[in-house]
Structure formats: C-alpha cells, structure tokens
Amino acid sequence: METTLNCWYDFGIGKGGNIVDLAAEIYQSTDMRYLIHCIADSCPMPSMQTVAPPFAPRHSAPSFEDIRVVPLESHALVAYLQERGIPTKISKAHCQQIHYCCRGKQYYSVAFANESDGYEVRNRYFKGCISPKDISIRRIRDGPSAECAVFEGFIDYLSALKLGIIGTDAIILNSVSNVNKAIPHLRDYKAIHCYLDNDVAGKIALGQLTKRFGTKVIDRSTLYSGFNDLNEYLTTSFTNNQNLQL
Structure with a gap:
C-alpha cells in the first residue's frame, strides 16, 4: 500500500489501483453500491472517546497536479x-x-489514455491511474468492424500486438470492474475474443460477458494456458527465444 499516493499494488498478482479497485478484488464484485457498503463496513466509526474535535484539521486525499503528457521518449520507460x-x-x-506532481514530488510514467481523458500509468515502481477511470477503445478503421478483442490491461493489449495475434478492434478494460462499461460498445460485434487473465477475477469477467453475449464470446486464454496473463506468456517466450526482437 502506497499511502503517499493513496493507492495499492500487489506484486503477487500484478494488480493495483485505488481503494475501489482493491474492494473489487477482495469482494469479487463490480457492483459499486455493494463495494462502497463493504468499504464502509470494514472501517467502523471510532468510539466517542476517540473522536477528534470538530475543529481538527482534515487531511484531504493526495491529488495529481501539474499533469503534462508528452510523446514517450524516456529511455527508462522504454526499457521498462x-x-x-x-x-x-x-x-x-x-x-x-506523463509527468505529474504528488505531495510536492515529481514523477513520470508510461501513460495509456482511456475514453474519459484519464490515464493508466505504469513504471517499474508504480501501477495506478490518473482519474477518471474508464475503458480504452482502439479501432482498426473508422467504419464498423465484425470482431473485437477484450483485454484486462493495456500491457496485455500491447503484448497481443507484439505477438501478432489480433487484427481487430480492441477494448481494454483497465480493470475487471469496468466490464459493465464495455458492454454497450460490444453489442454490435459478431465475435468477441477475450484475452483475460487466468485467475478468478478474469474468469468472473469472462462469465459476465458470456452471460450477456452468449456464443459470440470466445475464450482465448487457452492460448496462454499455464500463465497468469498474455504478457507473462510473452515475457517467458522472450526469455526462451531471443528471436523476439525488441
């Protein structure tokens, strides 16, 4: 848990985000009202003896300031x-x-834009987002397409491009809690190829999409069976096959 940035990251599962993302992982739900209720229940009010006086200063949550987005040029980020x-x-x-300031300190990260002008941000030490949180949509042409690929995160999407396994539109959820946001954009596709994680959260998201779209949903996670996600499969392949040129 990174208290200065008000975010968390679990290196074991390779996921992180804000407190709502954490609740979504713990309670395995995308119902915002339910998650807020769970968060409230997990933080009971203190007894009267410990309540701070009404004039005590309140510390607001840290915010990102002085945000500046430029082309990706940093050697450190490209190397990451x-x-x-x-x-x-x-x-x-x-x-x-993306360059930003938080609590008086300057940071920079890889940025991947979403549909609400927010960004998923990554570097070696931090995984999070600059709100608003939303899905990302990438289309291969201006007109309609018959097929779409769905990814949990943008690193998996970039991995698919590297592997050359997609040539369709793509929706990147940026969190399995965003499945419902993706549904309206998936209605007109004849085939929905899902490259979700091989974990409980990924299977739940796959189940949600299958329940909504039936046989149009195709589970592609078998392509990287034995690995947590597509990027883990790619990086393992790179380790074992130096012909994967960077």
Missing part, C-alpha cells in the same frame, strides 16, 4: 516496457509519457 516484452516501435505508437 522492453523488459515486459514490448518493442519500442509498439510502445511509442500506442503509449505516451
């Missing part, structure tokens, strides 16, 4: 993505570089 198996050409074509 290369370590994740993402070639420079792909990372620079699909990602940006």
